[in-house]
Amino acid sequence: MFCIDRITLREIHLALKEPFRISSGVESVRRILLLEITDRDGAMVWGECVAPALPNYTPETIDTAWLAIREWLAPRLLGRRLTGPAVVHDLLAQDIRGHNMAKAALEMGCWGLTAEIEQRPLTLVLGGTRERVPTGISLGIQRSPELLVERALAAVAAGYRKVKLKIQPGQDVEYVRAVRAALGPDVEIMADANAAYSIGDAPHLLQLDEFELLMLEQPLGADALLQLAELQRQLRTPLCLDESIIDVSRARDMIALQCGRIINIKPGRVGGFSASKAIHDVCQEAGIPVWCGGMLESGVGRAYNVALASLPNFSMPGDLSPSARYWTRDVVSPEWTMGADGLVKVPRDRPGLGVDVDADYIESLTVRTETLSAARAAVPV
Ligand SMILES: [Mg+2]
Structure with missing residues (x-):
């Protein structure tokens, strides 16, 4: 109360x-x-x-x-x-x-x-079970494949469990190819298009199958569920939906239409924790893994995301990179950090957000x- x-x-x-x-x-x-x-x-x-x-x-x-x-x-x-x-x-x-x-x-x-x-602790109020959550890095679009490879190698060396590459038409297949070649077959790589393609690009996007990506995130527009289903039928790489999933009803649509096999849950996009938990539960029941995406949050927003990502079906690395990835100085202390094993500790030993x-x-x-x-x-x- x-x-x-x-x-x-x-x-x-x-x-x-x-x-x-x-x-x-x-x-x-x-x-x-x-x-x-x-x-x-x-x-x-x-x-x-x-x-x-x-x-x-x-x-x-x-x-x-x-x-x-x-x-x-x-x-x-x-x-x-x-x-x-x-x-x-x-x-x-x-x-x-x-x-x-x-x-x-x-x-x-x-x-x-x-x-x-x-x-x-917020994690316990939410029903979180994980003590540490795996994190990946999201790499923005670079001027050349070589620059992207440099960033990706540094990310793996730092311990990140997943490397996400932002792509757009003209800066996609060759960029992913270069990163896969440099990182070898064992690193989890994915691409995120932020809705930049249309269904006519399907033959082009099919080239991504050769790189064994963990997933391809939101290649088509948020409302293009039928076209996403058509693309998923052709593509071996699992599609992950981000912008499309605005509530639990859309998550159910995705499962029914088979237009995606993974969901990136961002609590901001779906209206908060209750909706995030509902999507988490629906996906868990359907055998769909989820992970927690990022929105360039400050350390305050990160506290909420880390708590959410401690729920059991957040089984893939989230975009929960440490404060120093984006900010010279974060607004919280201690700042968010990641171990060399790519894990972020969930604050379970102090009340509230877990940071000052x-x-x-x-x-x-x-x-x-x-x-x-x-x-x-x-x-x-
Ligand atoms: Mg995304």
Whole structure:
């Protein structure tokens, strides 16, 4: 039982160590929306909204998320007595379509707040079983196959359990070929197209079969389920869906249509932890492995993802790279690290998120802030 008294939204600008390029765009400075969620008794937790600056992944952006949280979503929660975090998803879903990342920031924050109030680790509140989670690296598109090979070799040397290559038309088969040749047959390699191809590219994409990829992620558009099924029938490489899976119903569609064999669960994309757990369970029952993707989160968002990835069916390495992969200095301490064995420790020995959040550093990075309070009466649902 808790009752949220106020929610402070903060936009921070966190510079990436190097620009990160995918098929739909490039990011150099990450605009990140952080939330401070405080309940009536003074318990507080940090949350993160993963919506990017531009609508090039899903329709959402940091600015639409800010608006959605302020105008429609936060008023549903502020001042309302909530029996637990599991009720929040439906409360935010009713008559508010989409805006999954905005919803997820609040919904996951409620799970985090519960962990703080109950003084239990977030992983245990969620039902996580793993003590360590394997991590892979996601490598952005490079200017040449040689540069990509250099990054991939360094990643394997650092211990990463999986190497994911971002691809796009014109920078695909030869890039993957070069990396497979350099890394040998035993390293798990996958490619992610972020929806950059069309079904007419099927003959071209079939060339990827020769490289024994662990999976090919989201080659076609998010809504192209029938075409993805057609591609999967031709392709030996398993398809993994990311952008397509916006809720548990889409996961069921994928299984029924056989348009993918693996799901990349990003809690932000599906509206939070309850939806992530539902997808996890449906996939587990169907024998479909899942893994946790990344959205260039700060250490706050990483805490939530690591907790999620501790659930049992997260059986493939997630994009849970350590803080130093992206940031010169992360907003949490200790920063997220990875062992030489490619494993990230799940914080099970301290309550809440498992890391301290550096409020002074965040203050210095903040470019705008807004506090929403329970004084604005809860909107009846
Ligand atoms: Mg992806």
